[in-house]
Every structure is written in C-alpha cells, then in structure tokens.
Amino acid sequence: MSASKFMVAAAFLSISAPVLAAVGHDNAHGHGAASGSPGRISEASRTIKVEMYDMYYEPESISVKQGETVRFIVENKGNIVHEFNIGTPEMHESHQKEMMMMVEHGVIQGGKLNHDMMKMDMGNGHSMKHDDPNSVLLEPGQSQEVVWKFSDKGNIEFACNVPGHYQAGMYGDVNFE
Amino acid sequence: MKIRLSAVLLGLLMPALVLAGEYDLTVDRVQIDTGDFVKEGIGYNGASPGPVMRFKEGEEVKINVTNNLDETTSIHWHGLILPFNQDGVPGISFPGIKPGETFTYEFPIQQAGTYWFHSHSGFQEPDGAYGAIVIEPEGREPFRYDREYVVQLTDKHPHSGDRIMRNLKMMPDYYNREQQTVGEFFSDASENGLMSTIRDRMAWGDMRMMKADVEDLQGFTGLINGRGPEQNWTGLFEPGERIRLRFINSSAMTYFDIRIPGLDMTVVQADGNNVQPVNVDEFRIGVAETYDVIVRPKDDQAYTIFAESMGRSGYARATLAPEEGMEAAAPQLREPARLTMADMSGMPGMDHGSMAGMDHSNMEVMDHSNMEGMDHSKMEGMDHSGMAGMDHGDMMMSKGGANDPFYAKGSGLMPTAANGGKFLSYADLKAQDPLYEDREPTREIELRLTGNMERYIWSINGIKYEDADPIRLKYGERVRFKFVNETMMTHPMHLHGMWSILDVGAGQWNPIKHTVSVNPGTTVYMETEVDAPGQWAFHCHLSYHAAAGMFRKVIVEGGPDSTQAKADAVNEEGGEA
Amino acid sequence: MSSRLSLTLFSLLSVALLPVAVHAQEMIDDTTARKQPLTTWGVQFEEFEYRYSDDDEELGAWNADFFYGTDDFKVRWLTKGEYAIEEQAYEGLENQLVGQVPISKFFDAKAGVRFDTPEGQDRTYAVLGIAGLAPQWFEIDANLYISDEGKASAELDVEYEWLLTNYWILGATFDTTIAFSEDSEIGIGKGLVSTETGLRLRYDLVDRAFSPYIGVVHERKYSDTADFSKMDGGSIEDWFAVIGARIAF
DSSP states (O other): OOHHHHHHHHHHHHHHHHHHTOOOTTSTTOTTTTTOEEOOGGGOOEEEEEEEETTEEESSEEEEOTTOEEEEEEEEOSSSOEEEEEEOHHHHHHHHHHHHHHHHTTSEETTEEOHHHHHSBOSTTOBOOOOOTTEEEEOTTOEEEEEEEOOSOSOEEEEOOSTTTTTTTOEEEEEEO | OHHHHHHHHHHHHOTTSSOEEEEEEEEEEEEEEOSSOEEEEEEETTBSSOOEEEEETTOEEEEEEEEOSSSOBOOEEETOOOOGGGSOOBTTTBOOBOTTOEEEEEEEOOOOEEEEEEOOSTTTTTTTOEEEEEEEOSSOOSSOOSEEEEEEEEEEOSSOHHHHHHHHHHOTTTTOOOOOOHHHHHHHHHHHOHHHHHHHHHHHHHHTOOTTTTOSOOSOEEEETTBOTTTOEEEEOOTTOOEEEEEEEOOSSOOEEEEOTTOOEEEEEETTEEEEEEEESEEEEOTTOEEEEEEOOOSSSOEEEEEEETTSSOEEEEEEESSTTOOOOOOOOOOOOOOOGGGGTTOTTSOHHHHHHHHHHHHHHHHHHHIIIIIHHHHHHHHHHHHTTOOOHHHHHHHOSSOOTTSOTTOTTOOOOTTSSOBOOGGGOOBSSOSSOOOOOSEEEEEEEEEEGGGTEEEETTBOGGGOOOEEEETTOEEEEEEEEOSSSOEEEEESSSOEEEOOSOGGGOOEESEEEEOTTOEEEEEEEOOOOEEEEEEESSHHHHHTTOEEEEEEEOOTTTTTHHHHHHHHHHHHO | OHHHHHHHHHHHHHHHHOTTHHHHTSOOOOOSGGGSOOOEEEEEEEEEEEEEETTSOEEEEEEEEEEEEOSSOEEEEEEEEEEETTTTEEEEEEEEEEEEEEOSSSEEEEEEEEEEOOSSOOEEEEEEEEEEEEGGGEEEEEEEEEETTSOEEEEEEEEEEEESSSSEEEEEEEEEEEESSOBGGGTBOSEEEEEEEEEEEEEOOBTTTEEEEEEEEEEEEOHHHHHHHHHTTOOSEEEEEEEEEEEEO
C-alpha cells in the first residue's frame, strides 16, 4: 500500500468524520474509527457465535446495546478464506483496497493464507499482517475470537472485505437496541 | 407419450410426495419490434423473448410444449443437467415436436442459477425462439441482494436465419461493413509508414484473410429483454440497494462487452455456477454464456447498461434507474476491432518461416496502432488508479487489461475496459463450491476448431458434422478436451448434458461452465466428468457456424448399470434429486 | 425417502405397464437436415447495365450467374450478353451450364457446356475452367473452350475491388480471350482476340442485394480478329459509359 493511498483514505475519513460524529480517527489505518474499540474479555456481557459460509454470515444481523462489549466466536465454515471485520461501510470500503493488494500479492489464495507473505515488509513500515483488533481473517475450518466494545452508535456492519465478497453481500447488520 | 402416461399414473397414485411443477409453453409466430425495424419471428407464449421460467432446485418439472408453427420445433434447456432424451435436440435427443403436436418434457431440476432455453431446430433460435431460466437454490442464495433482473441479450437481425445462412454461403463478407478501406490504408500509411502498411496489407492479402473478420453478422439491433436501444429496457431500484443482474447472451453470433458506467460490477456466477466474487469494470459475454453480477447504485440517478459488440459493429443498451423514464447517456462505440497476426497463429499450413520473416514488422506495426489507438491511454489511467508506485508483475495479469492469457499474445481481440479498469478474464473465474473432486483425466481428446471463411465452412478436425463419426465417451471417465483454434474467429463451444470444467489453472477451483469460448490462435483445455449416459450435441454456439458443420454428436457408452443404463437414465437422475 | 419410494414405484410401473418406454429412450439416429449436406443457392448479376459508346451505339449488357448445390458440388448457370438496342440484335449471347467442385482451399474446378447464340452463327463449346480467389484478393475465372468446330480458345477474367468506404466500392474487371485457331465464321482470329476492361463505382443501396453503379468500359479487338471486324464494318476499339446495378439475391 502506498503512502499516497493512505493519505487518500485518511482524507476521506476526516471528511466523513463530522457526519459520523466519530472519535479516535487518529488510528492511521482508520480501523475501528467509528465502530467502537477493542474490548476486554472480562467485560463481555455475552458471546455471539458467527459462522462464515461462502458469501454469507450466520447470523446476518445482530443487536447490541451502546457501550456493550461482545465476545464473538467466529468460525469459517466455508471453502475459502473469509474475514470478519467490524466497521462502518466507509471503513470497509477503504479496507477492501488493502485486501485487494493481499490477493494480488498472493497472501490470500482462495482457500489458503500465505503467512510468510503477510509478514513481508511492504515499505513505509507497513506489512500485510492483518492484525487489527476489529477483525479476523480465517482459513476454512479456522475459528477465532473478537472482543469488541460497541461504544459508538452508528452505521456499523460486520463484513468480509476479501475482494468481491462484501459486494456479493457478505455483510451483517449491527442494530443498536 | 409413454412418459406422459406414467407420469399421470404417478400423479394419481402419489400426488403429494414430490415437489412438482407443471408449465405450458406454446411456440408461436410473433411480431418482433426492435425500434429500428419490425419483423416476423418465432416466440414462446406469443412473445419473443419467451417468458422467464422460474424453477426450484429439487423440483420435478413437467413442461407441455405446443407447436403452433407449420414446421418441426424443439426446446433445448441450455445448461440444464437432465436425461438426454429431455435435452431437446432433434435427431439426437428426440425426433422433435411436429406442427400441432404437444410434447411434454419431464425432468428433475438438480441445480440452481441462471440459464436459458431455445429452439434447437433450424434457425428458430436466431429468429426469436429463446427465453430465460432462473432456478432458485434448495437452500439459501449465498449472496445478498435486494432485487434481481434477467438481462437477456440478443443480436436481432432484419433477415431471417435461412436468408442469413444463404447470404453467408454466397458471400462470406455479405454482412461485414467494417472492412478495411482505402482511407484506412492512407491513415495507416501516415501513421506507420507507407512501406510497412503495404507489407501489412500484402501479408494479409497473401493469406486471403481479413483483419476485419471479427463479426460475420453485422447490421443487427442489440436487444435487451426484447427491447432495442431506443426502447430502452429499464430496471428500477432504490438507491443503496444491491441488484443482481442475470446476464444471458442469447445472440446468434455476437459477443458483447458489457459495462455500466459509474458502477462496479461483482461477478458472482458464470454459466449458472457460483464463482468466487470478482469485482470488474467490464466483462465480455460469449454467445450462450451467462454471467450474474451484483451492482449497488448508491446515487439517485440513472445508469446505462451498455453492451458493445466485440467487433464494435453494434450495441445493446438498457437502463437502471430509480424511476421509469430516467436515463443516462449511452457511450460512443469504440473503434472496430482488427485482428492481428497473433490471431492467425493457430493456422496450420502457413509458411512459418516466411511468417516470421515477413510478419515481425507487421506485428510491430499492428501492435503500435492498437496500443496507441486504444490501450495506451487506458494503461496509463489504470496505472495511476490501481498501481501507483508499486511493482507488480502479477497485478498486471490480474488487472486483465492487455494481458488476458485466454487471448493470443498481441491479439486484436484482447479486451480492455473502457474506463481503464478491470476487465474480467476466464483466469479470474474460480468455483465457489467445486462440484467435482479434482482428479487426473483418464484421456485427452484433441478438437481442432477449423474452417474456411471464403467458403463459409466450419468444422472440427477439418470434418463437418455431416461427414463426422460421433465422439464416443465411456461413462465414468474424465476426459480432457483440448481445443485448438485454427481459425481467426472466436468459437463458443457448448457440450450438452455434462459440465465443462474449464482449465484456468486453478486446480480444484477450476470453474464449471456449459459454454467455453475459444479465441483465435489459442488452445484451451476443459475436462468433463462423463456422468450422463446417452447421446448429446457438442457444437459451436454461433448459429451459422453450427449449421455450417462445427457440430458433433457425443455418445456416452455405458452407465451406472451399463446394461440398464439407457433405460434407467431418467430414473437414475431422478433418484438423486 | 418418500421421493425415492415414488421413483422406485415409477420405474416399476414403467417396466410393468409400459415396456415400450425403454424404446423411447433409445439413442436415435440423426436424420435431420443438420446431418445432410447444406444445400444453398444464389443469383448474382455482377453487371446489369446500359452502355453508351463513343460512337453513339447503345447496348444493354448483363453478366450473371445462378448456382445451386452444396460445398462439394454446385451446378452453375452463367449467362452474359450484349444487346444492341437500335439494331434489336444480340451482339453477344452466351450461356454456360457447368458443374463445380472444390479443388483447393480457394479454388474450384468446373466443367460443362457453353452455348453461344448471338445474331449470326451459333457455337457450342465444351468448358473446363477454374475459378477462385487468388492471393491479394484477385477474383480469377479462367476457362478453356473447345467448340463443336474443334476450335480451342481460352478466356481469363480478373476482378479487383477497392473499398473507398464500406458502401462505396470501386470495381475493376479485366477479361481477355485468346484463340488457338481461327474461326472466321464468327470473326475470331488466331492469337489475342479481345480485351474488355471495366471500372465501375457502385454504392450498396440495399445490403449487397442492389448496388447501382456508373462506370466506363473499354473494349478492344486485336490482330486478325480486329481485321475481321474492320472488314465487317465494325470497330476495333470502343469506349462505353455504363450505368447499371449489381444485383444479388
């Protein structure tokens, strides 16, 4: 990912910030800017199991209370690599460009992840590690936890940003009660 | 007749045990109004295109087809897996449906997705006898979308199919109005130099081949869902919705390059089978292929669905709009396509020595003109948006711009997206949920796609259907077909009854299709799990190529229980439903 | 489970009550038109025109062919003639009936008979020829004739087209005849007999079915043939302005 692209993403976020009434977009990646923050497992009020299939989630929508911390157990039950990522549609959109790069560099190969490639230095101090706290990227059969605190009300979706998957409808709605 | 009777008995005895649907289709003479002209044609239930047939996976369908024509007809369910005697090819599946007769098709629906149906008799299909099939899956759709539309394309020509065939036989360039002119000679000469232009013309003249030989049949009006560009078929949406568009190319002869300026498209299905989603700006749909794409128009505005023919001689156009009557601008057609020597590279019997000596210079000339004419600016555009400051050998590849491995290197048909973005390649198609285990093929069959443009003869391995023996396959084998295109035209090869596993180099993820397009000067492999007993048609889906001899009968010998195979075909298939 | 049961019963019923059902699923032979050689036909008037000569002669002229057949064998009727309007007489009238078979990718061989029935002496010839497309897009038609008088002659027709646009087409034709022996009764001398050179500019008005044109035609007779013509009071060289239409259907 080039520096200029990050600038564009950052600029985009700052433009949209007033609309979203977002806080904490100091995170250069823009991840989690307006969707909440990493939670502590001790604060989790409940556990939601999310299964990922090829191009859809089960469940496809969840309800949370503002400020609630939820522990997600995410399992990939599909044939190919999927992501579970909590964010606004705008965040997903900018993240999709990074994911596109991961596909182009062979990090995501259909049903497999190339972990060596993920560690590769991309210049500018960036790598393609995909280690943000609001998301997990899983091979088929893998399962992982995400603990997330929904501190901000907003237009939040959980989504798979592997290229094409979000557009094909692999997203779920987060409704605030 | 007997089938119908047994079905009646079955129906009487066990009415509630099977999910079943009964449908009626009449085959009628109809008027077709394209906006440019009105002609008499053939349709279903009084219209062309016919209705969208909606089935459900697992359903036992019964379709009563009544022939109101004064000639024999038939319906082929393109892409459906069914017993061979329900496949609807006269002379191969069944004798056909005589005038006044009603034939009842009965078969289980064992798949989901977008397909189509058409007559397999004479030129009834180009004359209008086609319709769409949409099959809902047994489980949920794996994609999320708010609405869906069938977008069925055709190349409606004012002439009847019989007349077109006769004209092509009489003068193969009868309909070609994109030939190189004296003016083009001078503009090429000023661009590339007089001598190299003369050399170029001499090289092609020596072969008696035309660079402009991309579309045999020009002068058509592109229709979408039966409506011409002026009649502007419109699909409505609410801004922000995801829309699934089920593109079907029911053309007799025309490949279309499809784009919706202002919208990204995500390809989710090809030939009825789900693929791993691919975001594209534009895609080429071969004759008889289907592609499902999902788009998400966010703004309160109209968008044009623009389908430009591969040779740029015509187009189809439709609109997606928040309300009826809104429309967006239709883009201009791009420059006519010109073949290059690369597209001729499959031709045998050419003097390779002299080719190399003489054509090198031509290649340069031609590539230059191509690149300058259309690719260069777009390449730049692409570089800026997608690849700033990065070094990606394989990215070039995946961008599909000018490097699609399914075209001869330097081919004049190499597609590029109008906006400089991503153009879908076969190499991008990967099965979402592979139907078959990947395994070694048991044998390879080479099929050379051959022809003689000047005589308008099209053949396989140099032999026309009328002179050919059937291709014999054994039940249970996995055959690797090697298509070698020795002609300068693109051929969409369609095997009936069994899936074509297109080798895109993705192993177990290779997509399954029913129609495999083979570009000039290329070799394409596909594999087939021979899992359907009986006999099947296998042909180029360009109507006038198939009629001119590029057609084969395939016989699958044996079966799950080889002695009973033939008789039990229906029951076996049904048992799996 | 239930559907399987029903299907089992279905097949039992089929077998027990309807033994002919098996027959219905037999693999039939393809006897449809698709399996037969494709038969086609066509009519082409390459020239159908009015000619006006530099010495005020008016002619009606045509050059047409009708064919019927398959890729492997065609029957072709070729007809051409020149009708002098004032004299109300056929200066030339020639009909050929030939069979035609392909001999290479671009060429056909043909054989048949030719009947010449103009004003004056008639002739019947045996015809042997080739026709096809030569490199660089020259349409070639070359024929050898042997008359019922035992006289041999040869004729070569060459055509070439320039596409000024895809609808405005300039066509050049060149015909020449050589006689291997004299046939004075019909005014043919030994050696080079005649040439006809034409240049026609046409416009494809209705597909390629109807294309009006204008043009010039130059006819010339040579050596002994020219002398025969002079003795007969005819000309040895004519220029014509022509107007007509190319017709194909």
